[in-house]
Structure formats: structure tokens, C-alpha cells
Amino acid sequence: xxxxxxxxxxxxxxxxxxxxxxxxxxxxxxxxxxxxxxxxxxxxxxxxxxxxxxxxxxxxxxxxxxxxxxxxxxxxxxxxxxxxxxxxxxxxxxxxxxxxxxxxxxxxxxxxxxxxxxxxxxxxxxxxxxxxxxxxxxxxxxxxxxxxxxxxxxxxxxxxxxxxxxxxxxxxxxxxxxxxxxxxxxxxxxxxxxxxxxxxxxxxxxxxxxxxxxxxxxxxxxxxxxxxxxxxxxxxxxxxxxxxxxxxxxxxxxxxxxxxxxxxxxxxxxxxxxxxxxxxxxxxxxxxxxxxxxxxxxxxxxxxxxxxxxxxxxxxxxxxxxxxxxxxxxxxxxxxxxxxxxxxxxxxxxxxxxxxxxxxxxxxxxxxxxxxxxxxxxxxxxxxxxxxxxxxxxxxxxxxxxxxxxxxxxxxxxxxxxxxxxxxxxxxxxxxxxxxxxxxxxxxxxxxxxxxxxxxxxxxxxxxxxxxxxxxxxxxxxxxxxxxxxxxxxxxxxxxxxxxxxxxxxxxxxxxxxxxxxxxxxxxxxxxxxxxxxxxxxxxxxxxxxxxxxxxxxxxxxxxxxxxxxxxxxx
Amino acid sequence: xxxxxxxxxxxxxxxxxxxxxxxxxxxxxxxxxxxxxxxxxxxxxxxxxxxxxxxxxxxxxxxxxxxxxxxxxxxxxxxxxxxxxxxxxxxxxxxxxxxxxxxxxxxxxxxxxxxxxxxxxxxxxxxxxxxxxxxxxxxxxxxxxxxxxxxxxxxxxxxxxxxxxxxxxxxxxxxxxxxxxxxxxxxxxxxxxxxxxxxxxxxxxxxxxxxxxxxxxxxxxxxxxxxxxxxxxxxxxxxxxxxxxxxxxxxxxxxxxxxxxxxxxxxxxxxxxxxxxxxxxxxxxxxxxxxxxxxxxxxxxxxxxxxxxxxxxxxxxxxxxxxxxxxxxxxxxxxxxxxxxxxxxxxxxxxxxxxxxxxxxxxxxxx
Numbered sequence: 035x036x037x038x039x040x041x042x043x044x045x046x047x048x049x050x051x052x053x054x055x056x057x058x059x060x061x062x063x064x065x066x067x068x069x070x071x072x073x074x075x076x077x078x079x080x081x082x083x084x085x086x087x088x089x090x091x092x093x094x095x096x097x098x099x100x101x102x103x104x105x106x107x108x109x110x111x112x113x114x115x116x117x118x119x120x121x122x123x124x125x126x127x128x129x130x131x132x133x134x135x136x137x138x139x140x141x142x143x144x145x146x147x148x149x150x151x152x153x154x155x156x157x158x159x160x161x162x163x164x165x166x167x168x169x170x171x172x173x174x175x176x177x178x179x180x181x182x183x184x185x186x187x188x189x190x191x192x193x194x195x196x197x198x199x200x201x202x203x204x205x206x207x208x209x210x211x212x213x214x215x216x217x218x219x220x221x222x223x224x225x226x227x228x229x230x231x232x233x234x235x236x237x238x239x240x241x242x243x244x245x246x247x248x249x250x251x252x253x254x255x256x257x258x259x260x261x262x263x264x265x266x267x268x269x270x271x272x273x274x275x276x277x278x279x280x281x282x283x284x285x286x287x288x289x290x291x292x293x294x295x296x297x298x299x300x301x302x303x304x305x306x307x308x309x310x311x312x313x314x315x316x317x318x319x320x321x322x323x324x325x326x327x328x329x330x331x332x333x334x335x336x337x338x339x340x341x342x343x344x345x346x347x348x349x350x351x352x353x354x355x356x357x358x359x360x361x362x363x364x365x366x367x368x369x370x371x372x373x374x375x376x377x378x379x380x381x382x383x384x385x386x387x388x389x390x391x392x393x394x395x396x397x398x399x400x401x402x403x404x405x406x407x408x409x410x411x412x413x414x415x416x417x418x419x420x421x422x423x424x425x426x427x428x429x430x431x432x433x434x435x436x437x438x439x440x441x442x443x444x445x446x447x448x449x450x451x452x453x454x455x456x457x458x459x460x461x462x463x464x465x466x467x468x469x470x471x472x473x474x475x476x477x478x479x480x481x482x483x484x485x486x487x488x489x490x491x492x493x494x495x496x497x498x499x500x501x502x503x504x505x506x507x508x509x510x511x512x513x514x515x516x517x518x519x520x521x522x523x524x525x526x527x528x529x530x531x532x533x534x535x536x537x538x539x540x541x542x543x544x545x546x547x548x549x550x551x552x553x554x555x556x557x558x559x560x561x562x563x564x565x566x567x568x569x570x571x572x573x574x575x576x577x578x579x580x581x582x583x584x585x586x587x588x589x590x591x592x593x594x595x596x597x598x599x600x601x602x603x604x605x
Numbered sequence: 606x607x608x609x610x611x612x613x614x615x616x617x618x619x620x621x622x623x624x625x626x627x628x629x630x631x632x633x634x635x636x637x638x639x640x641x642x643x644x645x646x647x648x649x650x651x652x653x654x655x656x657x658x659x660x661x662x663x664x665x666x667x668x669x670x671x672x673x674x675x676x677x678x679x680x681x682x683x684x685x686x687x688x689x690x691x692x693x694x695x696x697x698x699x700x701x702x703x704x705x706x707x708x709x710x711x712x713x714x715x716x717x718x719x720x721x722x723x724x725x726x727x728x729x730x731x732x733x734x735x736x737x738x739x740x741x742x743x744x745x746x747x748x749x750x751x752x753x754x755x756x757x758x759x760x761x762x763x764x765x766x767x768x769x770x771x772x773x774x775x776x777x778x779x780x781x782x783x784x785x786x787x788x789x790x791x792x793x794x795x796x797x798x799x800x801x802x803x804x805x806x807x808x809x810x811x812x813x814x815x816x817x818x819x820x821x822x823x824x825x826x827x828x829x830x831x832x833x834x835x836x837x838x839x840x841x842x843x844x845x846x847x848x849x850x851x852x853x854x855x856x857x858x859x860x861x862x863x864x865x866x867x868x869x870x871x872x873x874x875x876x877x878x879x880x881x882x883x884x885x886x887x888x889x890x891x892x893x894x895x896x897x898x899x900x901x902x903x904x905x906x907x908x909x910x911x912x913x914x915x916x917x918x919x920x921x922x923x924x925x926x927x928x929x930x931x932x933x934x935x936x937x938x939x940x941x942x943x944x945x946x947x948x949x950x951x952x953x954x955x956x957x958x959x960x961x962x963x964x965x966x967x968x969x970x971x972x
Contacts, residue, residue, distance in 0.1 A: 038783060038901075038902070041779060041782065041783065041914075041918075042898055045898070045918075046891075048921065048925045049890075049891050049925075051925075051929075051934070052887055052928050053884055055929070055932040056841070056875070056880055056887070056932070057880070059838060059841045059932060060841065060844055060875070060879060060880035061846060061880055063842050064843070064844070064845040064846070064880075066842065067838065067839050067841070067842025067843040070842075070843065071840070071843035071855055071856055071876075072855075074836075074839065074855065074856065074861050075855040075859045075861065240855065240859065241859070242859040242860055243860045243861045248859065
């Protein structure tokens with residue numbers, strides 16, 4: 035071949051090589067280089083929307099957001115940065131060094147604006163906005179922060195917000211959660227985080243090779259989270275918290291017809307605002323407090339139900355025809371079961387079922403319990419919603435516990451004795467019930483045979499969920515059983531010697547059952563579980579005072595609540 | 606014959622217009638007067654280039670045969686001037702400052718060397734009108750012309766302009782190959798040149814060593830010497846199939862890509878016009894070079910033929926090395942893309958070369 039042909043061939047080869055190179059860069063690796071090119075010149079400035087508000091049943095705000103402002107700066111050359119930071123420090127009245135330190139510690143990468151100051155007020159934000167005319171690389175970003183106008187009110191229902199932790203992040207990564215996201219912890223904030231959560235929008239801006247702002251490319255408005263409306267009544271909630279008045283314990287008010295929780299108060303409680311303002315000392319104080327202020331006692335703690343449990347024994351015995359209205363036992367202040375002496379708290383004399391409930395006679399229920407049998411008592415407790423999760427919406431609810439001979443045999447390899455039955459009959463021993471469960475049980479007697487599953491979310495994002503949430507399961511006791519027990523419950527208050535007599539004469543007919551739970555250490559827990567008005571029950575109330583003394587103490591608190599509600603025409 | 610004139614003119618005009626568009630797009634956002642009217646200056650150079658093109662197209666190229674030593678001498682003179690001024694000013698310099706423009710002698714020196722070589726290898730025997738080059742021994746065939754090439758090459762490399770210097774060497778070797786000089790001499794020459802290459806490494810300047818190392822792996826110094834190649838590859842690659850559109854190239858217009866209007870104008874162009882635009886540009890360059898080869902092929906006169914080959918090869922090699930360097934396929938050597946890159950000397954010398962090419966085709970019928 036001639037040399038010139040070879041040369042021509044080589045030239046063609048060169049151009050083919052160039053074409054192949056173009057093909058490789060443009061088409062095979064085009065997407066990658068496009069991304070690289072974009073990351074060169076496009077900076078994303080995230081803008082967060084507001085987390086959804088939490089409202090009470092009448093639409094009053096319990097938790098909302100306030101706007102605070104952050105100052106961000108686009109990373110760029112050092113000498114320029116110095117100039118900008120000194121300008122910002124003049125306006126904010128903060129030392130330049132402080133801002134520089136903040137810049138250094140918050141710097142992530144050259145493509146992400148750096149927060150140099152947070153939480154500045156509106157006036158300074160406006161001043162900085164003017165300074166932005168000169169230095170367009172300053173970004174002032176409004177950031178909604180959680181705002182709690184009522185402080186610690188209903189704190190256990192609401193929960194708090196904080197930066198996502200590692201455990202939640204691994205669980206929620208697939209749902210679009212990222213590190214440093216603010217998520218709910220405890221209460222509605224945690225359980226309904228997915229709805230309350232805002233969607234991040236943002237600004238994409240173009241910068242040149244020095245990081246200087248060129249123009250805005252696009253803006254995606256952030257989407258606010260959905261509002262969550264609770265069944266809570268702010269007025270009743272306030273009354274409940276005021277009545278609890280710094281006594282350890284909890285108060286639950288529920289609508290017996292639907293299961294809506296109207297008030298849920300616990301003490302000790304906490305102010306969720308400390309998590310927003312990041313006051314580390316206060317936060318660690320909350321976690322280290324031996325009284326566990328973060329625990330929602332009404333749903334997450336369980337206590338021995340004591341005499342409140344006698345209602346279970348009574349209904350089991352009546353249903354199984356072990357006793358009837360005319361059955362009566364003599365209370366001499368004690369009785370022998372096996373070789374052990376079981377005492378009553380008083381000497382009641384001859385007691386029928388109504389009187390025994392009214393006076394909370396232990397002897398009557400020892401004997402009734404022995405007639406009924408422990409396994410039957412266990413089964414009826416479960417029918418009344420004890421010993422199993424009520425399926426409430428707040429996280430970390432407890433199922434409580436009701437022992438039975440079978441359980442004892444299987445789990446502890448121990449036999450069940452009559453003494454155990456006697457103990458169970460007065461709600462002591464291994465038996466544990468949460469205040470919410472006690473209120474649920476009382477609702478069955480209040481509404482005449484339906485066990486409600488309690489709920490607290492009325493609507494999410496304006497969509498009413500009550501119809502969906504309202505679940506009543508039939509408790510198929512005889513009508514007479516309810517009648518007899520309700521007579522007893524009324525007698526607790528109405529009878530001059532009834533344990534809840536302090537609740538009489540309030541202008542509203544109250545019925546209920548007291549309880550005094552013995553605990554291994556410290557003073558007894560005080561219970562009062564009841565409903566009112568007696569003829570047309572609208573509220574179920576459960577008061578529990580942890581180490582609060584005898585049941586009488588709980589009755590006094592319940593009286594305060596009912597009095598205050600009556601005064602404000604809430605009944 | 607007319608058609609080759611028209612074809613080359615039209616192609617060159619299209620390419621240089623695309624060049625002006627690219628220069629405008631990469632500089633219009635810069636502040637200051639020298640940047641604002643840089644595309645106007647380029648248009649002026651193209652206009653002057655066109656005039657030179659017409660003049661050269663009508664001036665019989667055989668005149669170059671006559672004044673060939675003069676051209677060579679003048680080229681050496683200017684190169685020496687640059688070299689001398691560089692020594693005096695203790696700084697590297699590739700151009701001479703004239704009243705309102707910078708004159709870069711190396712661009713013209715390339716052309717001068719090609720004319721010289723074409724004449725050298727097309728001398729004829731006085732006895733039988735056969736080409737002398739066929740009878741050249743190793744001295745007259747290789748060593749003597751190499752000396753003539755080596756002098757300007759050395760001066761250019763010393764400027765320092767490694768790219769243009771190596772360009773001369775490449776054109777020299779390929780022209781040798783086209784003449785009747787024996788292949789074994791050429792191979793011997795190549796061997797002699799290759800042998801001391803590792804030794805030359807020590808004579809390279811630091812930045813040149815850097816560039817060569819970076820060519821092998823741009824990521825060893827992403828913000829320093831490797832920066833340009835990385836950004837240029839990003840610019841080309843991000844163009845995709847259709848490009849980002851004129852004036853929408855972020856790499857070049859936001860100044861991520863250095864030298865976006867001179868050596869890296871191909872990246873600027875490719876970012877905005879994509880694979881389609883770039884391959885059309887490649888096609889146009891190929892068509893011009895092919896035209897050169899066709900002209901060379903049908904020219905009987907051996908001086909004209911060698912000259913046409915030389916010009917086409919010069920064009921082809923510059924285009925290839927520049928674009929390959931833009932894509933990161935060749936080390937960054939600082940070579941303009943003919944007709945597109947901003948720079949009067951480059952535009953002018955390319956138009957002159959094309960004018961000569963056209964004239965060779967016009968006058969071949971004389972013989």
C-alpha cells in the first residue's frame with residue numbers, strides 16, 4: 035500500500051477515536067457527568083415546612099409552631115467569608131470569632147449552605163435581609179419551631195420532638211426519614227409522626243466557581259404537616275391537671291358511649307419546650323428523675339386494682355349464678371381460708387352484694403371469689419378488658435396482668451391455692467391494671483354492656499376519624515347483672531357508709547368504686563373509678579394516686595374534678 | 606477546482622462562526638471591557654484571516670518556493686526575539702506585544718517549517734528531473750532536515766510551548782514518511798528521538814511533569830493540575846446527546862472550566878451542543894482535512910503535493926491533539942483548536958494555510 039493511503043487511514047482512525055471518545059463521555063457516561071456538572075453549580079437550600087398542629091376536640095390549639103430565623107452562608111473563598119461574617123456579626127451583635135467557629139463546626143460540604151447563627155429575632159432578620167442586597171450569599175431562613183402555649187399541659191398525650199435517634203432512623207429510613215430530622219418521641223407526636231411531619235421544600239440556586247450566588251433556579255414550596263385533632267377537651271384537661279395538683283398519679287376521663295378520651299392527666303409531667311430549646315441540663319434531669327416524669331402513667335403503668343377489681347368478681351359470680359341478689363355473707367372482720375386468717379378492713383356484719391360493693395367488704399368477696407373460682411374470675415376480667423392491651427393510640431401502652439391458676443402452673447411450676455383466689459378476689463397479688471383499663475371497665479357498667487376501645491385521635495388533616503375509631507365490643511352479661519352492680523356503684527356514693535360518700539351531694543349523681551391498693555413499699559395507691567351523671571352517664575372518670583393513701587383521697591380529687599366541671603357547665 | 610475553494614471557505618467560515626459563538630458564550634458574563642468585546646476581536650481576526658485567505662488563494666504558491674529561505678529566516682528571527690525577550694524578562698513568554706495585539710510567532714513558524722520541508726524534499730535532480738529525495742542518504746534525508754526542524758522546535762519548546770514543538774516533530778516525521786526517504790531511516794530517527802526521552806524528563810519544567818502525571822490520573826491533584834481536565838470532561842460529558850443549549854452551559858459560563866475560550870473551547874462547544882453538535886463539528890474538520898488530502902492527491906507538482914500534505918497533516922494533528930486533550934485522552938499541552946480557539950495568530954495562520962491549499966488546487970493545471 036502506498037504511504038499516503040496509510041497516512042490517510044491513520045487520519046480517519048484519529049477521527050474515529052475522537053468520535054468514540056465523545057460517545058463515551060456524552061452518551062455512556064453522560065448522566066454521571068451531568069450530575070457532576072449540576073453539583074458543581076447547583077446549591078440546594080432546604081426550607082422546612084411547619085409540623086402539623088395538635089388541636090383539642092373543639093379545634094383549640096394545644097401545640098403549634100412559632101417562626102424562628104436561621105442565618106446561613108454559602109461556602110466560598112476565605113477572604114470573602116471573613117468580610118461577610120464580620121458584616122453579619124455587626125448586625126447580630128455577636129463576635130466574629132463565634133460565627134467563624136459555628137461555620138467551621140457546621141460545615142458539611144462546599145455545596146451545602148452553612149448555618150452560622152440560629153434562632154434570631156424578626157428585627158435582626160429584617161436587617162440582615164437588607165444586608166443581603168450587598169452579599170447575596172447570605173441566606174435567612176425561617177424555621178418553624180414547636181411552640182407549647184400551655185407548657186406541660188397534656189404533655190404525655192402530646193409527647194415531645196427531638197432529633198431522630200439511631201434506632202428510629204434504622205426503622206424509618208425507608209419512609210424517607212433522614213439523619214438530623216426532627217421526629218416525635220412519645221405520645222401523639224410519635225404515633226402520628228408520619229402525618230404531623232412536614233415535607234421539606236427548598237430553593238435551588240446557581241453559583242459560579244467561587245460559590246457566588248448567580249440566580250435562583252427553582253423553588254419547591256415546603257408542605258406543612260397535617261393537623262391532628264384530639265378528642266381531648268382542653269377545659270376538662272385543665273381541670274384534671276389542676277385537681278391532680280402535683281400529686282403523683284393520673285386522671286382519665288372518657289366518654290363511655292364512644293371510648294373517646296376527654297382528659298388524660300399525669301403527674302409528674304414535663305414541659306416539651308425544653309427539647310425545642312435544647313436545654314441539655316433540664317433534659318437530662320427529666321431522664322434521670324427517679325419519679326420518671328416521661329412515663330405516661332395512665333397508659334404505660336399498671337397498678338394493683340385492689341377493690342376496684344371486686345366488680346369483676348361480682349359480675350363473674352352473678353353471671354355464673356354463684357350468688358344472687360339475696361345471697362349474703364356475714365362479715366366479722368375476718369375469715370379463715372384454709373389455715374390462714376384473711377381480714378377485712380372493717381366489721382361489716384351481714385352483707386349482700388349491693389352493700390358489699392358499697393362498703394367494699396373484703397370478706398364477702400373472699401367468699402364469693404372462692405365460690406366462683408380463680409379461672410372464672412380471670413376469664414371475666416379479660417371480658418372486661420383487663421389483662422390485655424386496650425389498643426390505645428399512644429405508644430408504649432401496657433396490657434396489665436391478671437393471674438390465673440393455669441398461668442401459675444405453666445410459668446412458675448407452682449400450685450394455686452385458695453388463698454391466692456382470695457387475694458385475687460380483692461385485686462391484690464399479681465394482679466395489675468392500668469388507669470385507662472380501669473376506666474374502660476367502668477365504661478361497660480356505665481353504658482350497659484359495651485366495652486369501648488379507647489381512642490384519642492378525632493381527626494387527621496381535617497378528615498374525621500371518629501366513625502372509624504369508635505369500636506364497642508358487646509359484653510354479653512345479663513341485664514340484671516348490670517343493674518345489680520350499678521346499684522352497688524351508686525350505693526358507694528349514696529350510702530352514708532359508702533366508701534365514696536364524699537362524692538355525694540354534688541348536684542350531679544355519681545357512681546363508682548374506690549380502691550386502696552397495698553404495695554410492698556410505701557403508702558397505698560388510691561383508686562376511684564366511676565361515672566356520672568348516674569342516670570345518663572356522659573363521663574367515666576378514673577383517678578389514681580400513686581402512694582396517695584386510702585381510696586378516700588382519690589375520691590376527694592374526683593370530687594374536685596366533678597365540682598369544677600359542674601361549675602363550668604361541662605356536664 | 607472552484608469547488609474545493611468554495612468547500613474549504615464555507616467549512617472554515619462555519620467552524621469559525623461556531624468558534625465566535627462559543628467564545629461569546631464563555632465570556633459574555635465576565636466583567637470588564639477586555640472580556641466584553643473579545644468575540645468582536647475574534648470576528649475581526651476572522652475578517653483579516655479571510656482577506657489573507659483570498660490573497661493566498663490568488664497568489665501563486667510557487668512564489669513560496671522562491672522566498673522559502675526568507676520565510677524560514679523570518680520565522681527563526683521572531684522565535685529568537687521571543688526567546689531573547691524571555692531571557693531578558695526572566696519569564697516565559699510565547700508572544701510579542703504589538704500595538705493592540707499579541708503576536709505568537711510559533712503559529713507561523715509551524716507553517717514556515719512545512720514550506721521549508723516541502724521545498725527541501727521536492728528538489729529535483731538537474732540531470733533527469735527526478736526527485737532528489739529518493740537518492741538521499743541518511744545525512745541529507747534525515748539529519749540535515751532534522752537540524753532545520755530542530756532549531757525552531759527547540760526555540761518553541763523553550764518558550765515554553767511543548768505542544769507546538771512536538772507538533773513540528775510530528776509533522777516532520779509524517780512528511781518524511783510521505784517522501785521517498787527510506788523507511789529504515791525514519792525508524793532510526795524515531796528510535797534516536799525516543800531513546801533519550803526518559804532523560805528529557807529531567808529537562809521538563811515542573812508544571813509540564815505535573816501535566817503528564819495528571820494525564821495518567823487526573824485525580825491525583827483534582828484542584829491543581831488535574832482540575833482543568835476534570836472540569837473539561839465534566840463539561841463535555843454533561844452535554845449529553847443534544848447539549849445544554851447555547852448560553853446555557855454551566856461549566857463554561859460559570860467559569861468552572863478554565864481557558865474555556867482558548868484551548869478548551871471544544872469543551873465549551875460540546876457542553877452546549879452535545880454529542881450531535883460535536884460530532885458534526887468533527888465531521889466538518891474531517892471534511893476540510895479530507896479536502897486537503899484530495900488536493901494533495903491530484904497535484905502533480907511535488908512541492909505543491911508535499912505542501913498540501915503538510916498543511917492537512919498540521920491541521921489534522923492540531924485538531925486531534927486539542928480535542929483529545931479536551932477529552933482527557935491526551936496530556937494538556939496548550940495547543941489551540943484551529944479556527945475555533947480565540948487567538949489572532951492561530952486564526953490568521955490557519956486561514957493562510959487554507960489559502961495556500963486552495964491555491965495549490967487552482968494552479969496545478971499550470972503544469
